[in-house]
Amino acid sequence: MTAAAIAEATGGHLVAGTDPLLRVTAPASIDSRRVDPGGVFAALLGRHTDGHHHAPAAIAAGAALVLSSRSLAAPAVQVADVTIALGALARHVASHLSATVIGITGSNGKTTTKDLAAQVLAHHGTVTATDGSYNNELGFPLTVLRATTDTRYLVLEMGARGRRHLSYLCDLVTPTVGVVLNVGTAHLGQYPDGQAGIAAAKSELVTGLPAADHGGVAVLNADDPLVAAMAPQTRARALWWSHHPHPTHVHARDVRLTSDGRAGFTLHTPEGAAPVTLSLTGQHHLSNALAAAATAHGLGLDTTLIAQALTNARPRSTGRMQTIVRDDDVTLIHDAYNANPDSMAAALTTLTAMTARRRIAVLGEMAELGAHAAHAHRHLGMLAAHAALDLLVAVGDEHAALIADAARTTGGNLDILAVRDAREAHEVLHRGLRPGDLVLIKASRAAHLEDLVTALSDSRPAAAERGGARLDPG
Structure with a gap:
C-alpha cells in the first residue's frame, strides 16, 4: 500500500x-x-x-x-x-484478501486450539495465525495485517473481557468460521451477571457470522450447555464436537493418557476414524484437539490427514502446560501464562495422572475474579489437598494464604508452604528438587511465576550447599 x-x-x-x-x-x-x-x-x-x-x-x-x-x-x-x-487499516486489508477467516473464542483453550488449527490447516494451504495470545483490539488487527494474498486461512484468536468486545472485532473483519470452545470462569470479575454475561459476550462471535448460504459455519462444543444454546442464535451452519459418541459430531473414543500426561484417542468424524496421540501435556487438550479437528473437517480436510496433523503438531505458545525437562531429570510444567478456576483444576488433574518421584504444585493468584476471588482460591486449596501431591507451594499475599489455609483445613498427607513471591519460591525449591520430581508452576501473569520457571530452568541440584528449605529427608 x-x-x-x-x-x-x-x-x-x-x-x-x-x-x-x-x-x-x-x-x-x-x-x-x-x-x-x-x-x-x-x-x-x-x-x-x-x-x-x-x-x-x-x-x-x-x-x-x-x-x-x-x-x-x-x-x-x-x-x-x-x-x-489500526482496526480500520485491518478492515481495508482484509477486504482485499481471499482467505477463509476463522475466529476462535472461549474461556479456556483459545491459544492452544488456534495453534493446533493453524498446524492442521497448514497441510491444506498457507496459514496466517495470531502470535501467542495476542487476541485483543491490538493483536487482532496486527495479525490481519500480517496476512498476504497467499494466505489461504487466517486463524484469529479472539478475546473478550466484556460485552461488545467480540462484536467490535467481527465488525473489523468478519470470520466465515466461528469456533466457541466453552463458557467458563476466566475474567469472571469483569462480568456483573456472571457466566450468563460471559456466554452473552462469547455469543457475539456466532451472531456475527455470515448466513449458512454465504458460507458461515459455527463450530460449537456440544458438551457445554451455554455453548450449545448459541446454535439458535446464529444464521451460520452449526458443526458440533464432543467427548461423547454421536454419529454427526466430531468426537473422541478410546481416550487414554500416557504416563507423561499426553492424551491419545481415536478421532471420529462423520466421514471416518483415525488414531491421534497428542504431544501436548494435559488431558484437557483433548477438547482443543477436537475443536481444531471439527474446524478442519468443516473446511473439507480428510479425517486421516487431520489425525496425522494433530499427532505431528507441537506446542507453539510458551507458558501453557509447557514441559521443560532439566538435564538432572527434574520436569517443570510451565503453565504460568494465565490461570482461572477451570484451568487450575485441569492442570491439577494432569499433574495427578503423571508418573513422578514427587508431585509438586506451585500455585499463585488467579486474577480478574472480582467478588468471586476469595471463594475461588479457597476452593483451589481444597482441590490441591485432594490431588495426589507431595508438596504445595502457594505464592502471593492474601490469595496465597487462602489457598494454603484451605489445603491445611482439608487435610491429607501434603506438605504446604506459603511464600510471598517467585524469588522466595525459588529459594525454597532450588536446593530441594531431586531427579524424578515433577513441578507444576501455574498462576495468572500478575504473579510473575514465569520468573520462577526461568530461575528453576537454570538451577541444578545443590546437595553440597547449606541453608534453605529442605523438601524431604532425601
Whole structure:
C-alpha cells in the first residue's frame, strides 16, 4: 500500500513532507524494537510510555511509515486514534484478501486450539495465525495485517473481557468460521451477571457470522450447555464436537493418557476414524484437539490427514502446560501464562495422572475474579489437598494464604508452604528438587511465576550447599 492509501483507509492525513507514493511493504508493529523493514510503526499512547517518543528509533530500524495521533516528522500518517486506525487499516486489508477467516473464542483453550488449527490447516494451504495470545483490539488487527494474498486461512484468536468486545472485532473483519470452545470462569470479575454475561459476550462471535448460504459455519462444543444454546442464535451452519459418541459430531473414543500426561484417542468424524496421540501435556487438550479437528473437517480436510496433523503438531505458545525437562531429570510444567478456576483444576488433574518421584504444585493468584476471588482460591486449596501431591507451594499475599489455609483445613498427607513471591519460591525449591520430581508452576501473569520457571530452568541440584528449605529427608 502507499502512504496515501493508508491515510485514506484510516481517515488520517499525510504529515507534511510525507511522499504520498511511499510504499509500505511489510506488516505493522507497536514495538519500535521489532519493526519489519518497510513496515508501519503504530505509535500508541501506553500506560507507561508514549510510542511517539520511539518513532525516530522505529524509522532508523527500517520502518517506512509511522501511524501517529499527533504531528511528527515525516514520514507519517496522523490519525485521531491509533488503535482505531489500526482496526480500520485491518478492515481495508482484509477486504482485499481471499482467505477463509476463522475466529476462535472461549474461556479456556483459545491459544492452544488456534495453534493446533493453524498446524492442521497448514497441510491444506498457507496459514496466517495470531502470535501467542495476542487476541485483543491490538493483536487482532496486527495479525490481519500480517496476512498476504497467499494466505489461504487466517486463524484469529479472539478475546473478550466484556460485552461488545467480540462484536467490535467481527465488525473489523468478519470470520466465515466461528469456533466457541466453552463458557467458563476466566475474567469472571469483569462480568456483573456472571457466566450468563460471559456466554452473552462469547455469543457475539456466532451472531456475527455470515448466513449458512454465504458460507458461515459455527463450530460449537456440544458438551457445554451455554455453548450449545448459541446454535439458535446464529444464521451460520452449526458443526458440533464432543467427548461423547454421536454419529454427526466430531468426537473422541478410546481416550487414554500416557504416563507423561499426553492424551491419545481415536478421532471420529462423520466421514471416518483415525488414531491421534497428542504431544501436548494435559488431558484437557483433548477438547482443543477436537475443536481444531471439527474446524478442519468443516473446511473439507480428510479425517486421516487431520489425525496425522494433530499427532505431528507441537506446542507453539510458551507458558501453557509447557514441559521443560532439566538435564538432572527434574520436569517443570510451565503453565504460568494465565490461570482461572477451570484451568487450575485441569492442570491439577494432569499433574495427578503423571508418573513422578514427587508431585509438586506451585500455585499463585488467579486474577480478574472480582467478588468471586476469595471463594475461588479457597476452593483451589481444597482441590490441591485432594490431588495426589507431595508438596504445595502457594505464592502471593492474601490469595496465597487462602489457598494454603484451605489445603491445611482439608487435610491429607501434603506438605504446604506459603511464600510471598517467585524469588522466595525459588529459594525454597532450588536446593530441594531431586531427579524424578515433577513441578507444576501455574498462576495468572500478575504473579510473575514465569520468573520462577526461568530461575528453576537454570538451577541444578545443590546437595553440597547449606541453608534453605529442605523438601524431604532425601
